[in-house]
Amino acid sequence: MIKSIELNETPVRTSKNFNANNIKINDIEIPDNISSFYNIDITGECSNIQVEQENNDYSLVYGLGNFLNEYSKAKSNKELNIIVNSKTPKEFILSFNFDENNLNLIENIKITANENCKATIIIKYKSDHNVNAFHNGIIKTIAKNMADINIIIVNLMNDSSNNFLSIENTLEDSSKVKYTIVDFGGKHSITNFYSNLIGNFSNNIINTIYLGKNNQLFDLNYIAELRGVKSNVDIEVQGALKDTAHKHFKGTIDFKKGCKKATGNENEFCMLLSDKAKSLALPMLLCSEEDVEGNHSSATGKIGEKELFYIMSRGFELKEAMKLMVRAKFNRIIENIKNEELKEEILNEIDNRLD
Amino acid sequence: MSKSKVKDIDRNIYDIKNKDEYDFKVKKGLTKEIIEEISEQKNDPQWMREFRLNALEVYNKLELPTWGPDLSELDMNEIATYVRPKSKLNTSWDEVPEDIKTTFDKLGIPEAEKKSLAGVGAQYDSEVVYHSMKEELIKQGVVYTDMETAIKEYPKLVKEHFMKCVPVYDHKFVALHGAVWSGGSFVYVPKGVKVDIPLQSYFRLNSPESGQFEHTLIIVDEGASLHFIEGCSAPKYNKINLHAGCVELFVKDNAYLRYSTIENWSKNMLNLNTKKAIIGKNAQVDWVSGSFGSKISMLYPMSILNGEGSKTEYTGISFAGKGQNLDTGFKVVHNAPNTSSVINAKSISKSDGKCTYRSLVRINENAKNTKSSVSCESLMLDDTSISDTIPVNDIKTDEVEFSHEAKIGKISDKAIFYLMSRGLSEEDAKAMIVRGFAYPISKELPVEYAAEMNNLINLELEGAIG
Numbered sequence: 087m088i089k090s091i092e093l094n095e096t097p098v099r100t101s102k103n104f105n106a107n108n109i110k111i112n113d114i115e116i117p118d119n120i121s122s123f124y125n126i127d128i129t130g131e132c133s134n135i136q137v138e139q140e141n142n143d144y145s146l147v148y149g150l151g152n153f154l155n156e157y158s159k160a161k162s163n164k165e166l167n168i169i170v171n172s173k174t175p176k177e178f179i180l181s182f183n184f185d186e187n188n189l190n191l192i193e194n195i196k197i198t199a200n201e202n203c204k205a206t207i208i209i210k211y212k213s214d215h216n217v218n219a220f221h222n223g224i225i226k227t228i229a230k231n232m233a234d235i236n237i238i239i240v241n242l243m244n245d246s247s248n249n250f251l252s253i254e255n256t257l258e259d260s261s262k263v264k265y266t267i268v269d270f271g272g273k274h275s276i277t278n279f280y281s282n283l284i285g286n287f288s289n290n291i292i293n294t295i296y297l298g299k300n301n302q303l304f305d306l307n308y309i310a311e312l313r314g315v316k317s318n319v320d321i322e323v324q325g326a327l328k329d330t331a332h333k334h335f336k337g338t339i340d341f342k343k344g345c346k347k348a349t350g351n352e353n354e355f356c357m358l359l360s361d362k363a364k365s366l367a368l369p370m371l372l373c374s375e376e377d378v379e380g381n382h383s384s385a386t387g388k389i390g391e392k393e394l395f396y397i398m399s400r401g402f403e404l405k406e407a408m409k410l411m412v413r414a415k416f417n418r419i420i421e422n423i424k425n426e427e428l429k430e431e432i433l434n435e436i437d438n439r440l441d
Numbered sequence: 442m443s444k445s446k447v448k449d450i451d452r453n454i455y456d457i458k459n460k461d462e463y464d465f466k467v468k469k470g471l472t473k474e475i476i477e478e479i480s481e482q483k484n485d486p487q488w489m490r491e492f493r494l495n496a497l498e499v500y501n502k503l504e505l506p507t508w509g510p511d512l513s514e515l516d517m518n519e520i521a522t523y524v525r526p527k528s529k530l531n532t533s534w535d536e537v538p539e540d541i542k543t544t545f546d547k548l549g550i551p552e553a554e555k556k557s558l559a560g561v562g563a564q565y566d567s568e569v570v571y572h573s574m575k576e577e578l579i580k581q582g583v584v585y586t587d588m589e590t591a592i593k594e595y596p597k598l599v600k601e602h603f604m605k606c607v608p609v610y611d612h613k614f615v616a617l618h619g620a621v622w623s624g625g626s627f628v629y630v631p632k633g634v635k636v637d638i639p640l641q642s643y644f645r646l647n648s649p650e651s652g653q654f655e656h657t658l659i660i661v662d663e664g665a666s667l668h669f670i671e672g673c674s675a676p677k678y679n680k681i682n683l684h685a686g687c688v689e690l691f692v693k694d695n696a697y698l699r700y701s702t703i704e705n706w707s708k709n710m711l712n713l714n715t716k717k718a719i720i721g722k723n724a725q726v727d728w729v730s731g732s733f734g735s736k737i738s739m740l741y742p743m744s745i746l747n748g749e750g751s752k753t754e755y756t757g758i759s760f761a762g763k764g765q766n767l768d769t770g771f772k773v774v775h776n777a778p779n780t781s782s783v784i785n786a787k788s789i790s791k792s793d794g795k796c797t798y799r800s801l802v803r804i805n806e807n808a809k810n811t812k813s814s815v816s817c818e819s820l821m822l823d824d825t826s827i828s829d830t831i832p833v834n835d836i837k838t839d840e841v842e843f844s845h846e847a848k849i850g851k852i853s854d855k856a857i858f859y860l861m862s863r864g865l866s867e868e869d870a871k872a873m874i875v876r877g878f879a880y881p882i883s884k885e886l887p888v889e890y891a892a893e894m895n896n897l898i899n900l901e902l903e904g905a906i907g
Contacts, residue, residue, distance in 0.1 A: 103831040104801050341849075351653075360490035360838035361806070371830040371849045376821040380849040382455075382830075388839040 089116050093151035093250075094278055094307040096336050098372065106149075106368045109305040109334060111274055114248060117190045117220050125188040127181040131155045134172035134203060135410060141165040141196045143226065148280045148309060149252040154222055156250075163224075168196070170205040170235065177425065182245065184213035184221070194224045199233035199261070200437040206236040208425060211243055213271070221249035221272075226254045228279075229261035231285065236264045238423055242435055243271030245300055255281040257288035259314070268432055269296040269300045269304060270439060279308040283317040283345075294323045296410070298363070298437050299319035305334045312345040312378075321352040326412050327363035328440070331348060338370040340410030341378045346355045348375070352382035357389060359408065359440075409440045449508075463566065463648060467523040475498060476620050483589060483623065488600060496609045496619025503613040509799070510737045510766045513712055520683050522621035524566040530587060531803050532573050534743035541565050548674065558670075560585045564655055566648050568622040570743040578636060584629040585640055588656050591627030598629065601716030602658055606689040607717045614685045614713040618654050622687065628664040630696075638898035639668040644686070646675040652683035659690045659698065663721075666697040674734065677707035681736075684710055690718035692726050694748060697866075699727045701885075706734035708764055708840045714740050722777075729885045732756040732769050741799060743772035746808075748782040755781045759881040761794030761826070770799040770832075775808035784815040785881060790826035794862075797829040802836075809840040817847040820878055830864070 099107045128137070135271045144159040168178075182191055197207060213219045221243065225368055229235050237257055243249050249272030281290045296304050309317040320336055339350035356365040369382040389411050397407040413436055423429045444762035465482055467475055480490040495553050505512055528538045531565050534551050543549060545563050553561070560574030562585070578585070584595065609619040626642045645651040653675075661667050675682060686705060692698045698718070706712050728742050733858040744753035755771040760906045773782045788796035798817050819828040830847045852874050860870035 098829070098831060100799055100831050100833060101508055101801070103505070104835070106835075247480055261662065358835070358836070358841075361809075361839045363839060365834075365836045367834040367836075367845075369649045369830075369834075369845065369847070371828075371847055372821075373819070373821065373828045373849045376824040376826065376851045380847075382845075382847045384832075384843075384845040386834065386836040386843040411832055418778060 087118055089114050091115070091151070091153055093154060094276055094305050095151060096307060096370070097148070097309055097338050097340065098370065106334070106336065106366060109276065114274070116157065120163050120190050120192055120408050123163050123182070123188045123191045123429065125171070125183040125185060126164070127183070128179070130178040131176040131353060132178060133176070134170070135176060135178050135416045136169040136171065137250045139165060140169040140192050144224065146224065146252055146254055147282070147302040148278055150250055150276060150278045154250055155252070157201050157223055158194060158222055162194045164191065166193065166195045168195065168197045170197065170199040170233070171202045172203055175204045176205060177208065179208040179210070181212065182208045184217055184219035184247065186209070186214070186217055189217060190220045192222050195226070197225070197227045197235070197237070199227070199229045199235040201230045204230045205340065206238065206424070208240070208428060209238040210428070211241040211249065212270070213247050216235065216243050217244070217247070219243060222250040224252045227263060228256045229258060229263045229406060231259045232260045238266045240268040240270045240432065241275060241427065242431070245271065245273055247272055247304055248274050251275070251277045253277065253279045255290065257283045257285050257290055259285035261278055261285055262289045264291040264422070265293065266419060267292070267294040267305070269294060270435055274303050276305045277304070277307065277372040279318065283310065283312045283314050283319060285382060286314040286316060288314050288317045290319045292319070292321045293422060295416045296325040296333065297418050297436060298325070299325040299329065299439050300329050302368060304332070307336045307364055309338045309340065310350065310410045311340045311342055312348040313342045314345060314348070314373060316347045317345055319346065319350045322413050322419065323354045325355070326357040326415070327358055327365060328359035330362045333366045334366045335338065335384070336368040336370070337436065339380055339382070340372040341375045341380060343374045346377045347377050347380045348376070350380045354384045356386045356417070357387060357412065359389065389403045405440065411435055411441060412436060443612070447889050452691065456752065460681070463524050464527045465525040466521050466648065469521050469650065471497070471517045471522065471620070474764070475522065478886040479621060482523065482525065486592065486596070489592065493620050494668045496616050499609045500613060500620055501561060501617035503616055505613060509739055512711065512737065514681060515683065518682065519650055522654065523623055524651050525568050525647040526565045526570060528565065530568040530590070531571050532571055532659040534571060534821040535778055537571055539746050541570055544645060544647070545643065548643065548645070553641065558641050559622070559636060562626045562642040564588060564624045564642065564644045566646060567653065569624050574640070575799045581634045583629045583634060583636060584627065584633040586625050588625045590697045591658070594895065595627070595629070598660070599627065599658065600810065602660060602689065602691055604687070604689070606691060606719050607715050608823065613714065613837070615687060615715050615791070617683045618656070618687045618715070621652070622656045624656045625657045625686070628659040628667065628669065630661045630667050634662045634667065636667045641670040642670070646682060646684065650680045651683065655686045656799070657688040661692045661696040661698045663693045664695045668699040668701070671700070674705045675707045675710055677709050680709065681709045682712050684706070684712045684714060686714045688716035690726060692718055692720045692724045694721040694724055696721065696724045699729065701729040703731045704734055704738070708734065708736050710735040712738040712740060712748065716742040718744050720744055720746050720751040720753060723754040724748055728756070728771070729882065730755070731882060732759040732767050734755070735767070736765060738767045738769055740769045741772050744782065745774045745776060747776050749776065749777045750779045752781045755785065756882055757786045757887050758879055759788040759796050759872040761788070761790045761796045763792040763794060765793045766813040768797040768799055772801040773813070775804040775811045775813065777807065778809045779811070780808055786817045787878060787882060788819045788828060789878070790828050791817070791822035793825040795827040797831060802834045804838060804841050804843065805837045806837045808838060809826060811840070812842045815845040820851040821849070822876070829865050
């Protein structure tokens, strides 16, 4: 079906003239008939990581909106329930590969990290160049007391596909959840990220890089609600846009009553590589608790001419110099990825996208 | 352990209530007949009669905002939109009726005129009761008068500019303003004239269950400059009062305008005011804004930087105490190359008061080589207050330097400890920190208004440590 949808509502509205409360996508094709998705690779160390093929929990506090939330429930073609029981760090990789026979993925993944357990879970979405793929996924993480989980989500879909993703996290006492999100692909790439820091001393770190070209649209709506005493959230978003790409970043840090001594930091930087690229940012701080510290900063600009000149004076061409600058900006976040093969794949993708 | 406590603002001066005496008061509600009655009473020219009725139609079509504070307690059927006081427009304070004059005396307006102002306008309910300006400015061609006089004496100029900067369809309360507006000031500063001493208009709403809808229209012509000050207050009643004023500023090429406001409405007031400036080539508008009063405020002054090289600065502070919800901020649209904006917003909230900073920075495709920086700080004085920051930054070109910073939190324990280690008591340390927090705003105000602002903040810290 062809549909126009409004999605990814912010938790608090502002004037509709500001065009920031949600995103409207006109005339998008939403597939009616969803066949099975087989092209999935599961690799890495699977001992003490239990994978069940059933997950009926579709409830979302926010999600991308009623239409896509219900769509997930009705059309899901992959359910995974991952339970982490490992006391030593393990790396577990899930790769979803879109091709002619695997065009539509509506998955629902639940990851539960039990008490004191640790793991790195990599979820990668990649598509062949010539397919129009559709992805609408849910990833839900529950970090039990003292759990330490590292989740890396990599979107390397092509630019004619559509990518929708709802992420939801619950953090219990002293748990740590670190997200690294690499968001490169999709004609539309729309992400809703919600963290509920209910646990005292819980810690959530979110690092995102995005890189837009042509007429790609990125809409990132990140919401962190701090409820636990001395809980902490750090959000860092670094991005670059070329051609006529658009980005909307909406980041909300919400200090709920009782989260004494909680801290929240949000830092967003967008590098504009073209005079037709557009960046909209809505970095919100909501605060009902006095004894907290919240900071946000946001900056937008083009690549520094002095730095470009310096690199070019060392013999690099303009395009190569720009690639170096973007890679340097992204490097701090990419360094979080310890899997060398994946890191190399991401760096190559940056180069390809900036060619 | 007893905790330090910050008292609410002492409002004794502002709460002086005069008897609700008037020459004419329109019946409550908002109908075509009421609008026609206002036009009749004000002897509007035909274009204004039609303008009002059209604005009423727009008002009826537009919805209430779907964001911001809850306005459901506003019932226009309970508001009288036009109250003419028992006084004509005077040019001497001696001619102003005694009770009205006493009110303005206590607010310090005639005294300020003598000491530090080039001209004063004073509005009581729906009409201006006093207007005067220094002779030398009149000789230089400066016009400072009430809007009603301006419509009659400068019809072309007014018709050319009236609600062109803030069109009636901007939002519901602008449309309401267009339908029922009354009073306010008109200022025209001719080309090249520098008005070094400020002009001031003071708006006082005395009548209960009524609204004030003054219209301020300022035109600063090419190369001219002006500092305009606006003050507002009202006594507290049990039922809702409404303020939906409108300020339109036209600042032409190479001109400069500083617009300073201290709003101190009573805590039964819904303050839904709209202010906008259109700024020409190499011109500048600086806004200085202090919001202390009202039950609910929705106030976001706006600069539209249409001229190449134009600039704007906003320096604002809000203080929300018990029962107050102050939703304030700033909007700027960069619409030409080499423009710049600096926004510095602060808020203090206490005793379940809520402060929200809401803003828009929009840098359009044609605004190459634009610079914009935003700084926003919120201070929460106790664990029942609420503070939100909701900024939108919409950047549509790459030739920009844009940065935004915001901080939220309580008074730093370390700072208190440091000051106490230098011999200050906890109360004095906190008071010093809060005054220091407000200082960047108060230093931008004329001395008398900085003193008024300090009175308004009136932070008395008491209690013991430990």
